[in-house]
Amino acid sequence: MSTKTIPPVPPPVVAPPAHPARLTAVLDAPLSRWLWLVKWLLALPHYVVLCFLWVAFLGTSVAAFFAILFTGRYPRPLFDFNTGVLRWSWRVSYYTYGALGTDRYPPFTLADVPDYPTHWDLEYPKKLSRGLVLVKWWLLAIPHYLVLGFFLGGVHAGWDFGGLIGLLALIAAVTLGFTGRYPHGLFDLVIGLNRWVLRVASYAALLTDVYPPFRLDQGGHEPTATP
Numbered sequence: 076m077s078t079k080t081i082p083p084v085p086p087p088v089v090a091p092p093a094h095p096a097r098l099t100a101v102l103d104a105p106l107s108r109w110l111w112l113v114k115w116l117l118a119l120p121h122y123v124v125l126c127f128l129w130v131a132f133l134g135t136s137v138a139a140f141f142a143i144l145f146t147g148r149y150p151r152p153l154f155d156f157n158t159g160v161l162r163w164s165w166r167v168s169y170y171t172y173g174a175l176g177t178d179r180y181p182p183f184t185l186a187d188v189p190d191y192p193t194h195w196d197l198e199y200p201k202k203l204s205r206g207l208v209l210v211k212w213w214l215l216a217i218p219h220y221l222v223l224g225f226f227l228g229g230v231h232a233g234w235d236f237g238g239l240i241g242l243l244a245l246i247a248a249v250t251l252g253f254t255g256r257y258p259h260g261l262f263d264l265v266i267g268l269n270r271w272v273l274r275v276a277s278y279a280a281l282l283t284d285v286y287p288p289f290r291l292d293q294g295g296h297e298p299t300a301t302p
Contacts, residue, residue, distance in 0.1 A: 092288070093297070094285060095197055095198035095285055096195070096196075096198075096273055096277045096283065097195070097196050097197070097198075097297050098165070098193075098194070098195050098297070099193065099195075099295055099296055099297065100176055100295040101176075101192045101193070101295055102176050102177075102192075102257060102259065102295065103176060103177040103178060103192055104257075105255065106178055106255075107178050108251055108255055109252055110178055111172075111175050111248045111252075114171045114175075117180070118167055118170065118181075120183075121163075121167045121183070122167075124163075125160075125164060125167065128160045128163065129160065129164075131156070131160075132157055132160045132280075135153045135156055135157055136157065136280055138150075138153060139153045139154070139157070139281055143203050143208045143281060144205055144208055144209070145205075147202055147205050148201075148203065149199075149200060149203055149282065154199055154282060155185075157280055158196070158197045158277075159184075159185025159186065160185065161195065161273065161277065162185065162187065162196075163181070163184070165195045165269070165273060166181040166182070166188075166193060168269070169193045169269075172241055172244045172245075172248075173240060173241075173244065173265075173269060174193075174240075174244060174262075174265050174266065174269060175248055175251070176257075176262065176265075176266075177191075177192045179191065179192065195273060197277050197283065198283075200282075200283055200284065203281070203283075207284055211278060211279070211284070211286075212279045215286070216275060216279045216287075218289075219275040219278075219279075219289075220275075222271070222289075223271075223275055224238075225238065225239055226238050226239050226268050226272060227239075227240060227241075227272065228241060240265060240269065243261060243264060243265050244265060247261050247262070262295070263295070264291075266293065266295055267291045267292055267293035267294065268291070270292055271287065271291060271292075274287040274288075275287045
């Protein structure tokens, strides 16, 4: 009498917990082979505007700090402005040397643009911890700051100079110049690194209490479960 061995049932695939900060991006094709050489010049108007926006960002973040400390809430107008500054900065980085993922010029707006090839959004928190606001932006985020120092090589309005992200973007640019193609694996990695940066930025800016995961979610879409 023979017995049939039943193969073990693999455990179900569980999706990583959803993060309130969501980054999606679609690689434009075709991309110009040599436009990246002058994008630093074309983006100068954005850099000027972003300098003023980031000064305002610091002021609104201080105001939000005290609002959270006394009320446990992030004032919605300040939240929309600060998320808009992060969104604007990311679009400029996506166009320039933070990703080089599109040749479409970034719009001058804090709002999301539905037909632009990349989007960043953050879920508005109904309630925030009054205690965490005192320590999360400097103490709890220190491990991530060390990681981001490697990713970015410094802090800039567009976070697109130096560091690992800048090096990978340069490799993509040179490959694009000689082959006309942006390697998809490299694109997925660059977006994953930038996704990490934006999660930490939203946490350090007091926009969320969800601690950024030490996890590299690569690709143009947020991670989802697969059967």
